Amino acid sequence: MVLVWIGIVVGILLVVILIVKATKTNPREIAGxxxxxxxCGTETGGMTCPKCNKTFGV
Numbered sequence: 001m002v003l004v005w006i007g008i009v010v011g012i013l014l015v016v017i018l019i020v021k022a023t024k025t026n027p028r029e030i031a032g033x034x035x036x037x038x039x040c041g042t043e044t045g046g047m048t049c050p051k052c053n054k055t056f057g058v
Contacts, residue, residue, distance in 0.1 A: 037049035
């Protein structure tokens with residue numbers, strides 16, 4: 001019976017920890033969106049980088 005109570009307590013603690021972690025996490029991090037360019041590090045807002053996608057007279 002003691003093992004059942006320990007299992008219940010551990011389960012409740014796990015649920016509470018996951019709820020707190022989910023409320024503190026930025027939604028964009030969950031989706032895996034990077035807001036910076038991988039080449040130069042400029043913030044792009046999810047769009048293509050204006051610095052890296054330039055064509056120089058071509």
